[in-house]
Amino acid sequence: MSDVLELIFSRRSVRKYLDKTVSREILTDLLQAGMAAPSACNNQPWEFVAVDDPAVMQELRSNLSHGPYNAPAAIAVLYNDKIGNNPRCNSFWEQDLSAAVENILIAAAGFGLGSVWLGTHPKVDTILKVQRILKIPQQVVPLAILYVGYPETMPEPNTKYNPARVHWNQY
Amino acid sequence: MSDVLELIFSRRSVRKYLDKTVSREILTDLLQAGMAAPSACNNQPWEFVAVDDPAVMQELRSNLSHGPYNAPAAIAVLYNDKIGNNPRCNSFWEQDLSAAVENILIAAAGFGLGSVWLGTHPKVDTILKVQRILKIPQQVVPLAILYVGYPETMPEPNTKYNPARVHWNQY
Numbered sequence: 001m002s003d004v005l006e007l008i009f010s011r012r013s014v015r016k017y018l019d020k021t022v023s024r025e026i027l028t029d030l031l032q033a034g035m036a037a038p039s040a041c042n043n044q045p046w047e048f049v050a051v052d053d054p055a056v057m058q059e060l061r062s063n064l065s066h067g068p069y070n071a072p073a074a075i076a077v078l079y080n081d082k083i084g085n086n087p088r089c090n091s092f093w094e095q096d097l098s099a100a101v102e103n104i105l106i107a108a109a110g111f112g113l114g115s116v117w118l119g120t121h122p123k124v125d126t127i128l129k130v131q132r133i134l135k136i137p138q139q140v141v142p143l144a145i146l147y148v149g150y151p152e153t154m155p156e157p158n159t160k161y162n163p164a165r166v167h168w169n170q171y
Numbered sequence: 172m173s174d175v176l177e178l179i180f181s182r183r184s185v186r187k188y189l190d191k192t193v194s195r196e197i198l199t200d201l202l203q204a205g206m207a208a209p210s211a212c213n214n215q216p217w218e219f220v221a222v223d224d225p226a227v228m229q230e231l232r233s234n235l236s237h238g239p240y241n242a243p244a245a246i247a248v249l250y251n252d253k254i255g256n257n258p259r260c261n262s263f264w265e266q267d268l269s270a271a272v273e274n275i276l277i278a279a280a281g282f283g284l285g286s287v288w289l290g291t292h293p294k295v296d297t298i299l300k301v302q303r304i305l306k307i308p309q310q311v312v313p314l315a316i317l318y319v320g321y322p323e324t325m326p327e328p329n330t331k332y333n334p335a336r337v338h339w340n341q342y
Contacts, residue, residue: 004281007175008204008274031337033179036330037273040290044331053340083336091293095314098269102208103179105270106277110175119211122262135341143266159207160215165254166202169224170306 009157011105014114015069017149022073026111027052030075030148033107037099040092045084046100049076049134059133060145064126067118071147076134077101079121079141094121097143104146114151120144180328182276185285186240188320193244197282198223201246201319204278208270211263216255217271220247220305230304231316235297238289242318247305248272250292250312265292268314275317285322291315 027050034048051057051074061068077100079093101117108115120126120142130142198221205219222228222245232239248271250264272288279286291297291313301313 002200002281004178004278005200005204005207007178007281008207008278011207011209013209028337029173029176032330032332033176035332035336036176036179036182038182038184038276038288044333044336047336047338047342049338049340049342051340056340078342089290092290094265095269095272095290098266099273099276101266102270102273103277105209106274107175107179110173110178117209119260119263119266134338137342140342159203161203161206162215165206165215165218166199167218167220167305169220169222169227171218171220171249171308171311 012155016152039096041086041089183326210267212257212260214255
């Protein structure tokens with residue numbers, strides 16, 4: 001198996017973390033990975049809130065029913081329809097931001113960090129909670145929150161490859 | 172710069188390809204990377220059409236105004252609302268499939284392949300063309316087509332990091 005597949009297969013959801021902080025240098029590396037994602041028409045309609053304040057992490061943990069995990073840090077990935085280079089391509093925003101998310105998760109795996117993707121959009125109640133906790137304006141939409149940290153144990157690399165989902169040359 | 176950032180930064184859009192086929196073994200590796208993506212509730216609501224028939228590639232090239240490029244192969248990434256493990260999480264399908272797309276593009280970069288992401292959903296006219304060419308049923312939605320091939324020249328690695336897009340702990 002090639003190195004790149006090994007890396008991609010090593011990105012697994014982690015829900016138990018060591019009590020060890022993630023440096024701002026590493027969080028910034030993860031943000032660099034995110035912003036290296038492709039976007040439709042090079043629109044880049046994304047913003048990020050990086051969280052490493054224990055009190056804010058505790059707020060997320062106690063308010064998000066799908067995010068009680070003890071990660072020391074998080075990155076919220078946000079859509080702002082006013083900041084893109086090419087607003088005519090805004091309808092691809094969910095794809096653009098999801099590519100940025102996946103880049104961050106793969107970079108985290110490459111750094112030996114665990115991560116878990118907490119879905120936010122299109123669940124309105126979750127969007128409102130995240131906006132309130134991170135003081136995000138109403139018109140800026142959190143797509144997802146990514147918890148990151150050093151894993152208590154790293155799950156085994158895995159692909160969920162299913163040949164029945166592959167068609168060749170026509171469906 | 173770490174290896175993983177170098178890899179992620181090396182994923183650039185390529186629009187000129189060598190006249191050299193991509194093996195089914197490598198295309199299958201790319202599909203393995205795609206299906207290793209995370210999905211909400213592990214739903215995995217994706218299917219793929221891998222294209223390596225020159226006649227089908229020519230059909231795509233001549234019908235898609237944003238895809239005239241001479242790639243020898245392509246992967247269409249499709250949403251089928253009937254095949255997921257957890258249809259209650261179908262509303263996250265666009266994010267799930269975009270993560271699979273980004274995994275494929277990063278794996279391609281790792282193999283020394285170029286790629287370009289051709290947006291399809293939510294452009295109805297493009298969806299209909301892709302469904303017709305690849306004989307995709309009406310209820311199965313192509314999110315995107317990814318062209319892949321050996322690049323004529325590989326663009327320089329790049330991040331589009333913009334510190335103005337980062338907020339710490341609150342927006």
